[in-house]
Amino acid sequence: MTELLNTVFEPELLEEIEKKASFSSIKAGTKLISIGQTVRQVPIVLSGSVKVSRIDDDGKELLLYYLNPMESCAMSFTCCMQQFPSEIEAVAEEDSEVLFLPISIMDEWLVKYPTWKSFVMRTIHARFHELLKTVDQIAFQQLDERLAHYLKEKAKVGGSPVLNLSHEQIATDLATSRVVISRLLKKLENQKKLLLYRNQVRIMGEL
DNA sequence: ACATTAAGTGATT
DNA sequence: AATCACTTAATGT
Numbered sequence: 001m002t003e004l005l006n007t008v009f010e011p012e013l014l015e016e017i018e019k020k021a022s023f024s025s026i027k028a029g030t031k032l033i034s035i036g037q038t039v040r041q042v043p044i045v046l047s048g049s050v051k052v053s054r055i056d057d058d059g060k061e062l063l064l065y066y067l068n069p070m071e072s073c074a075m076s077f078t079c080c081m082q083q084f085p086s087e088i089e090a091v092a093e094e095d096s097e098v099l100f101l102p103i104s105i106m107d108e109w110l111v112k113y114p115t116w117k118s119f120v121m122r123t124i125h126a127r128f129h130e131l132l133k134t135v136d137q138i139a140f141q142q143l144d145e146r147l148a149h150y151l152k153e154k155a156k157v158g159g160s161p162v163l164n165l166s167h168e169q170i171a172t173d174l175a176t177s178r179v180v181i182s183r184l185l186k187k188l189e190n191q192k193k194l195l196l197y198r199n200q201v202r203i204m205g206e207l
Numbered sequence: 208a209c210a211t212t213a214a215g216t217g218a219t220t
Numbered sequence: 221a222a223t224c225a226c227t228t229a230a231t232g233t
Contacts, residue, residue, distance in 0.1 A: 143221070166213065177222060182214060198213060198230055 004046065004070050013113040022100045026050075032090040032098070039086050041100040042076045045069055048096025049157045052088050053173070062175040063150070064088065065130045066157050074127035077106070077120055093157065146174055147184050148207040151194075161203040 005014060022041075026032070026048070033039060035055055043050070050067040052075070067073060067090075075088050092098075109116040137146045150173065154163050167185065171178045185201065188194050195202040 141221075168213075178214080179216090179223075180221060183216085183221095186215075196214085 008070065008119060009115045010113060013109070013116055016105070016109070016113075017099070017101070020102055020105055024098055024100065026092040026096045026098055028092050028094045028096075030092045032092065033086050034089050035087060036085050038083060039076050040103055042072060042103065042106070043067070043090075044072045044099040044101065046097040046099055048098075049093045050090050050096060050098070051093045052090050054088055056175075060175055061089075061172050063173040064134065065127065066093065066153060068157065071126070072119075072123045074124045077124060143174070143176060143180065144184055144187075147181065148188075150174060151201065151203060152207055155203055163201045163203070164199060165201060166199050 005017065009017070023046075028048075032043060032050060045067045047069050049069075050073075052064045052067060052073060054062045054064055056062070073088075073090065075086065078084075110120065111117075134146070137149070147170070150170065151163065154165070155161050167181045168178045170185075171181045174181070185194070185196055188207070189196050191205075193203070193205045193207055195204060
């Protein structure tokens with residue numbers, strides 16, 4: 001478990017993490033944080049994956065990105081240092097192991113440990129990049145590309161080309177309607193890129 | 208066999 | 221791309 005951390009952080013920092021962090025195993029579907037809640041801890045995903053999404057005023061959901069092993073949430077850095085309430089919701093996508101770091105250590109570690117600082121910078125950069133990507137996908141209204149991206153991500157996260165999802169679930173993740181998703185999926189199926197079943201999508205070729 | 212839920216489709220905005 | 225209305229197919233009881 002710590003092997004992953006070893007490759008990223010310096011020894012002294014690892015000791016500190018050992019002392020200050022709390023480790024927890026999270027069951028699939030567990031909500032880690034919801035909107036409005038104040039962030040008090042920074043999560044680092046060790047195994048599994050966590051889905052981070054935005055919910056609008058009408059309760060409509062929009063998937064932002066996944067946290068994979070050795071990734072953390074950029075929102076948590078910015079939010080919790082200033083004690084701002086969360087603007088996102090995070091739910092465990094599968095059974096996961098997560099390390100929680102208290103916010104109190106943030107300032108101190110940033111100056112003390114170069115590997116921590118670069119970790120923080122890397123994750124902020126990575127998330128920001130990811131966000132920009134989804135933003136201009138939405139701006140240019142290319143839902144088909146968003147769907148392809150979504151399916152690829154799902155396959156990567158789940159480690160399998162077989163996705164157990166209903167069209168409905170896909171639609172809520174992408175904040176659109178089921179009918180639209182069904183049509184796009186059908187189009188992809190006709191292009192022999194995937195096969196459709198009830199509550200299941202099997203990816204065949206390159207999307 | 209019947210009810211419920213998921214998926215497919217044409218027409219309309 | 222979204223919504224409506226409706227059909228068809230798969231699943232659960």
